Amino acid sequence: MDVLISGAGIAGPALAHWLARFGFSPTVVERAPSLRPGGQAVDFRGEAHLSVLRRMGVLDAVFAARVSLPDMVFRDPSGRERCRLPTSYLGGDVEILRGDLSKILYDASADDTEYVFGDWITALHDDGAGVDVTFEHGPDRRFDFVIGADGMRSGVRRLVFPEYRPKFQGYYFAIWDDEGDDRDLTCAPGVLTAPGWLMFKSSVPPELMPYEVIAPDVYFDSISQVRMPTVSSGRVTLIGDAGYGSTLGGMGTGISVVSSYVLAGEMAAGGDAFARYEALIGPYARGCQGSPGRMLAPATRLGMWARDRLFGMLPKAPMFARIDMLRASAIKLPEYVLVA
Structure with a gap:
């Protein structure tokens, strides 16, 4: 069966890898002209994340490309340290730059996947037996299934669920290239900034934000x-941030690789695969979602004081501090029969 995946970030290549191993013929279409290098560090934490990477055969490559990150230090405008988050709390079992991870997953899937860069889906027609797909540049094609793995601003989600928009959490976030220490943070009420990094509170909803004035080398988005x-309709479903995303703090990278394994395995099992996929991944992914804006950049001085006290307590309460590990591991991975 032919499966079209929209998005060549993390979830897309991971899903393509598993689909090929289960006997499908995956095609990945990516709007960008090539893989996107660089990016912030992402992490994997807990046995569920590591188990999928191990089954994929990429765990050693991920560890070989790991990076070490310093503590996150919060300072007032004068430079005085207010509090810090130890890297042992912030990180998972392994940290890796997003671009390096994307390349590892691409390499793991490229031999068995058709990749089409510089194009995107503009229309979908699901007739119950297959999906006719219109592209911006390439010719129309027909696929058995279409999977949206195209992130928080998913084009597939807009086409299939036009009434739905991600829920704004009241903050914006920007990243740009800078050689400074992006974990040495200056904070004020509702603002957190560092070289190459900015978070701020705003009442302006995303649909009114003038994104077109943002410099092209700056990643800028709402939190x-x-x-x-539901993330499925007919022969179309969503995976990763497209279906269960949080801009920050939602363990989206780990959820993406776990979801890719489960979705491909359930599709190989046949029947009502999308319903089974949602029943297993939905509660797991929603349990991992976080909204870090209010915690990292409180809007009031009292809120900042409470944040400082809480962060100071975390090293003394390791079980509370690593509740994220429990959430990341809160899924029993099914065993699927591979055909390839």
Whole structure:
């Protein structure tokens, strides 16, 4: 069966890898002209994340490309340290730059996947037996299934669920290239900034934000969450941030690789695969979602004082501090029969 995946970030290549191993023929279409290098560090934490990487055969490559990150230090405008988050709390079992991870997953899937860069989906027609797909540049094609793995601003989600928008959490976030220490942070009420890094509170909803004035080398987005009653419709479904995203703090990278394994395995099992995929991944992904804006950049001085006290307590309460590890591991991975 032919499966079209929209998005060549993390979830897309991971899903392509598993689909090929289960006997499908995956095609990945990516709007960018090539893989996107660089990016912030992402992490994997807990046995569920590591188990999928191990089964994929990429765990050693991920560890070989790991990076070490310093503590996150919060300072007032004069430079005085207010509090810090130890890297032992912030990180998972392994940290890796997003671009390096994307390349590892691409390499793991490229031999068995058709990749089309510089194009995107503009229309979908699901007739129950297959999906006719219109592209911006390439010719129309027909696929058995279409999977949206195209992030928080998913084009597939807009086409299939036009009534749904991610829920704005009241903050914006920007990243740009800078050689400074992006973990040495200056904070004021509702603002957190560092070289190459900015978070700020705003009442301006995303649909009114003038994104077109943002410099092309700056990643800028709202801090939002994707929460939907269902992520599937007919022969189309969503994976990763497209279906269960949080801009920050939602363990989206780990959820993407776990979801890719489960979705491909359920599709190989046949029947009502998308319903089974949602039943297993939906509660798990929603349990991992976080909204870090209010915690990292409180809007009031009292809120900043409470944040400082809480962060100071975390090293003394390791079980509370690593509740994220429990959430990341809160899934029992099924065993699927591989055909390839």
